[in-house]
Amino acid sequence: MARLVFMGSPALAVPTLDALAGEHELLAVYTQPDKPAGRGRKLTAVPVKAWADERGVPVYQPLSLRKEPDAIEALRALRPDVIVVVAYGLILPPAVLDLPPCGCLNLHASLLPKYRGAAPIPAAILAGEAETGVTVMRMDAGVDTGPIYAQAREPIRPDDTSVTLGVRLAELGARLMLQTLPKIVRRDIQPVEQDHAQATLSPKIDKDDGRIDWSRPALHIDRMIRAYTPWPGAATHWQGQQLRIVRASVNEYAANQRIGESANVGAVSRRRPGEVIQIGNSGAGVVTGDGVLELREVQLAGKRAMPIEEFLRGHPKFIESVLTAEG
Secondary structure (H helix, E strand, O other): OOEEEEEEOOHHHHHHHHHHHOOOEEEEEEOOOOEEEOOOOEEEOOHHHHHHHHHOOOEEOOOOOOOOHHHHHHHHHHOOOEEEEEOOOOOOOHHHHOOOOOOEEEEEOOOOOOOEEOOHHHHHHHOOOOEEEEEEEEOOOOOOOOOEEEEEEEEOOOOOOHHHHHHHHHHHHHHHHHHHHHHHHOOOOOOEOOOHHHOOEEOOOOHHHHEOOOOOEHHHHHHHHHHOOOOOOOEEEEOOEEEEEEEEEEEOOOOOOEOOHHHOOOEHHHOOOOEEEEEOOOEEEEEOOEOEEEEEEEEEOOOOOEEHHHHHHHOHHHOOOEOEOOO
C-alpha cells in the first residue's frame, strides 16, 4: 500500500481516484479552484473536489504550484510515496516532481509519444485514428515527455465522440494505474524512454476551432463534430443565427445521386459547399468540398437540440439554403 496524493480535476479523473483510494492510503487531493457554472455563474466544485468532499478527504486548491510555496510545503508535510496526476491542469514545478520517492505519475489519454498536450482525445478522433489508449508515465520537466511504465489500447468507434471515448479511456486508465502502481512502488518495473522523434502534439482547443468550413471534406467535418463534443461544439451559421451540428454522418449515396428529380435540380457535384439538400422524405444534408454530410441533430442558438426531421418541420426553408462560417 502506497501513501499517495492525487492531483486531478475533471470527471474523467474520478475513476482513477476512486480505484486508487480503495487500495492505497489517500493522503489528500490537489485540484483546480471552484469554477463558475450555470446561468447564475455560481462557484461550483470540480468533480474531483466533489468526490473528496463527500468522503472527507483533505483538499488543496492552489491557483499555481509555481507561485504558492505554501502549497508545496503542505505537500511536503504529507510525505507521499507517490503523486498520481490525471488531467490536473496545473504545471508541476521541479520542487514537486522531485518530492515523492516513487515520483509523480501521469495518466495520459493517448498512446505516447502520440498526442502530447492538452487535448489528446479530440486530436485522435480528428485525425481519424483507428485506436488510441492510455499511458502511465513518470513525469519530468517537459510536457508529456517522461518515460513510460505501461500502456493500454482502445479502439475508436465510428460514432465515438470525445465524451463516449473519454468515458472508456477513463475506466481503462483506472485499471491500468491500479495494476501498474504496485509494481512501481516495489521497483519491479522500470520506465522506458519515449521515441521523441515520433511525437505529435494536441494543443489546447480554442472556441473558434469549432467553426465549420464547408469546403472541407464531409469525412473531416464529421470527425470534427465528434471531436468537439461537448466543447466547443461544431457550428455554422444559417440566416444570421448560429446553428450547432450536434450529430451527423457521411452520406456516401447522396454524394453521387441526383437530388430530387421533381425539384429539377442537378447533381451534388454542381452545388456549392454549404448548400443544404433534401435527403429522402424528411432528411437533410449539406454539400461539402468532398461529399455530403447528412444531418442527424441540430441546435439553433438559445434553443434545444432536435432531430433534423423535427427541425425541418419548423423550418421548411432550411432546404436549399446555404450555411456559412460567419453570421
